[in-house]
Amino acid sequence: MLGESPSLVKLDLSSCLHISHITPVLGIATLCELNVLGCKNSRSAKQNFPRRPNPRSLSIGRADSSKNEKHVIKYPQGLPTLKLRHDDSRAIKPSFTERMQTLVELQRDANKMRVILDRLFELPHLRVLSLRxxxxxxxxxxxxxxxxxxxxxxxxxxxxxxxxxxxxxxxxxxxxxxxxxxxxxxxxxxxxxxxxxxxxxxxxxxxxxxxxxxxxxxxxxxxxxxxxxxxxxxxxxxxxxxxxxxxxxxxxxxxxECLLKLPPLRFAYTPDADPSSFICSALQQKDVTLVNERFYYLEWP
Structure with a gap:
């Protein structure tokens, strides 16, 4: 049913470890952003990622340059965002930079990858880079x-x-x-x-x-x-x-105490500090948003 959606723009399956078949969603005409970082089956070369007609972002887990990469780089207009986790490829090949001229954001996470930085810098629009x-x-x-x-x-x-x-x-x-x-x-x-x-x-x-x-x-x-x-x-x-x-x-x-001398300060996240301390009280009096509770994920205001 999801593969028949007439309006789906973004699909995040990154935490779905046991999904065995993602091909049906690849043909959704409106789908722009796809995240399958946690899907074991996204590694398969049988996944025809270029079926997506309007790609903006693609995140793949356990990519293999000899298999998935040849599918990824077939996009005629390239991709603005590409994230590859546990990438098994040993090096960034010339074919990658030739086909990915539109990349703005690139994340490659690999133990074995030998990055040739000069090739990455051939990407004219690359602004966000994440590497080991x-x-x-x-x-x-x-x-x-x-x-x-x-x-x-x-x-x-x-x-x-x-x-x-x-x-x-x-x-x-x-x-x-x-x-x-x-x-x-x-x-x-x-x-x-x-x-x-x-x-x-x-x-x-x-x-x-x-x-x-x-x-x-x-x-x-x-x-x-x-x-x-x-x-x-x-x-x-x-x-x-x-x-x-x-x-x-x-x-x-x-x-x-130096925090008290910074006039522009408007937000402080200090979960290990004593909320009753002089510094915490003084920050609150200065209308600084002070968060003392621990969060596993915190988004800046």
Whole structure:
């Protein structure tokens, strides 16, 4: 019955692990966004994804470049958004970039993938890029080839990686890092237009933010499960700071009072803080939206 829908635009089956047949929905004329990240059968080469007549977004779980990719790249006009999880492909092939010239957002998550960044940067409209970090030298490549993207997400780099070169990526506005380890004296680079920084489960210390603390453009900061961070005074000079989130950083013992000195601050998510503390009370008196309850998914207001 779902495959006969005359008006369905977006279909999310990402949590449906036991769906065995998705072919009927591929012919829905109005379907623009399809997410089958959690469907085991989406891996099959028999799924004719190009049947979708009006594609805008496609998310596939366990893609295999020798099978699914040859179906994905058959779209005559390409795709604006493509997400591949547990991608088994070893490298990004020339055929991929040749056919995907319309890509605006790309997410590839693979243990084995050998990313050739130069090929990705041949995509003229690519603005949002999410990758497992290809290696310690990748951040230098981002700067050297003048990445045009405005949002970059890097995760699970196995070797210590210095993120200092990211300061030279002039277009970057949003940066999210997870499961990273910086080398000794390594820092997170501060791009000139950076508005949002997210750091999660990273082996970083207070000095890792030495460039970020001087940022005059940062508007939101999200830090979670970074055990080595102790002092939050890094935010005291951020004149445009509006949103702040601190979760699972139990070793922080100073610097929270700096939140009181930031006039633009309007939202703070601090589930580990004592709601009756002086700082929490003072923030509420300043009409800051303060959330002390823990949420597993929190959307910024």
């Amino acid at each position: 970090c290809p290696g310690p030298s990748s951040c230098e490549v981002f700067a050297e080839v003048r990445l045009r993207g405005v949002k970059l997400s890097l995760t699970r780099c196995r070797k210590p990686t210095d993120l200092r070169p990211l300061a030279n990526v002039g277009s970057l506005e949003e940066l999210d890092l997870s499961c990273f380890k910086l080398p000794g004296k390594g820092v997170i680079g501060s791009p000139p237009l950076l508005r949002h920084l997210g750091v999660s489960r990273c082996d970083v210390a207070d000095e890792s933010f030495s460039q970020i603390r001087e940022s005059s453009t940062l508007e939101s900061l999200d830090i979670s499960n970074c055990k080595r961070i102790k002092d939050l005074s890094l935010i005291r000079k951020m004149g445009r700071f509006e949103k702040f989130s601190l979760v699972g950083c139990e070793n922080v013992w100073s610097g929270l």
